[in-house]
Amino acid sequence: MSHPVFKTIAISTCIVLLMGLTGCTKKEAEENLILNIGFQKYGVLPILKARGTLETELKKQGVTIRWVEFPAGPQLLEGLNVGSVVFGESGEAPPIFAQAAGSNLVYVANQPAAPKAEALIVPKDSAIQSVADLKGKRVVLNKGSNVHYLLLRLLEEHQLDLDDIEVVYLPPADARAAFERGAVDAWVIWDPFFAAAEHQIQARVIADGSNLVSNTQFYLADRRFAEQQPEILKTLVTELDRTTQWVAQNQKTAAEILEKPSGLSLDILETSISRMGFGVRPISSDIVTAQQKVADAFYAQKLIPTKLNIQDAVLSEQ
Template identity: 50%
Template sequence: MKKVWLSSLMAAALISITSHALAEETPAAVNIGFQKANIFALLKYRGTLDSEFKKQGITVRWVEFPAGPQMLEGLNVGSIDLAATGDAPPTFAQAAKADLVYLAHSPANPKTEAIVVPQNSAIKTVADLKGKRVALNKGSDVNYLLVSALEDAGSGYRDIIPVYLPPADARAAFQRGAVDAWVIWDPYYAEVESSTGARRVKDATGLVPHYTFYLASRKFADRYPQTALKVVDQLGDLSDWANQHPQDAAKILSASTGLAQPIWQRALARMPFGAERMTPAVFQEQQKLADKFTQIGLLPVKVDVSSATWSLDRK
């Protein structure tokens, strides 16, 4: 009888310990990095995540960054827990040994980045870029587009003169004719089309997929997996709303960035939002980007993109 009682007590204790282990600790705050023009800015200004987390006693702190590389440096040093960037910045962060994980990704949106030239330019094809000065943000998503477009046209990266400039400086150089072409992404792409009549030579369609990736520090994602998943869920809900209400989304992003609403409407017309869990196929696409950057010397080391896989299965 004593053995039965002792066994029952041990079983009850084991259940209690297991339940406690499975109960996830709730963070007091979630620190999210955002840029004025990305989906987290839309989430910030709508306020739905703040409202949802407030019910759980979680404070959302929004930290603004000028670009993806700086944001992922913040993720690496622990000043933020979550971020959203394009394809290229995570590979550079991984090369720098940042311990991040890929939580999810957007749908491919290749029409949102392009090589553009002035309206009256003699450049008609990618092959015509040979020997020309091409402005771009070094190590960015469009750097991958440019390399891929040149190779597809039978040229190489050494056949052009890259002029590495951030978007604002590239825009000024493009307008005054200091560069022959500009490789850029939305909403800057939509702005230069609208304001100067810039002509598209080639977008990323058929060349590179171009994703937005939703990222977290591994420490945060592993410690607070349900919180991380809740953010992904919120991004999915927000995406459904934005895809169905592009004018409202354009209004919010116009207020965030200072760009006119019609420019954002133009950009959003080719920018599908979404939040999908990572797959082997998407990791393979991201590995191609990393390998290409290593090949042309932009990445100093070979990067194993899949090392940033988040192992939690959604139940």
């Protein structure tokens, strides 16, 4: 049985496997190579898609791009695991859960830490003034997400644990509704939902991730694709890096690009973009160490069934 990735990278009647040819030359096969990339409504990948620079560069290598949209990181990584895409973007938490489930993903690159892009917030008129005031309160968050780790670290810093609060697990849209109607006392959330709550309902920040968490954005790939197509992967990382550098210098224009797909206003998007980490770099040992801490914390809370070794999901040459 062929690996699912072959069905998505090599879409051609002449191609049976990634580079396995039946009656076609290698050059003809490469000219028909289709690369499926997963993206979400917000982030660097939709900006890269809109600008078209990756298509220009990969066309030189005989590669065509097919963009596949996903509602969130976990669904994108599931798409990567079943072979509907071979490359995508996600925050810290989804790849940990995917690795725990036996996914074939590998970490390829990351943006710098963006700790200010996630926070613990309360309604503007709340009596809560510090993390210590959360004792006995209802705190809503998305289970197993980056902010789950932020909450653990915030509680730890203030000599509290999960038993000291009442945790409510809801996805962002439902969490926002519960937050607005007063069904919960605090919300741990990430951008752009965080920026939207600040702008639209004047939510107040109790603490962000500064000096506590990295909140790193990762670029991930199917392992076999990453191992067999290093030049294409190199082009992807290079264009992502160039795109984030462009975004850093053109934040308003970047916000305008994201306005329609995200459905968010320019002021919200500009706030959110300003808190991004700019630049895309290969995975370093420091990043592996930081991600290992997140995985260990999730294992300690029984959010994942097995203890992971993050290095196992990093390309050996990195």
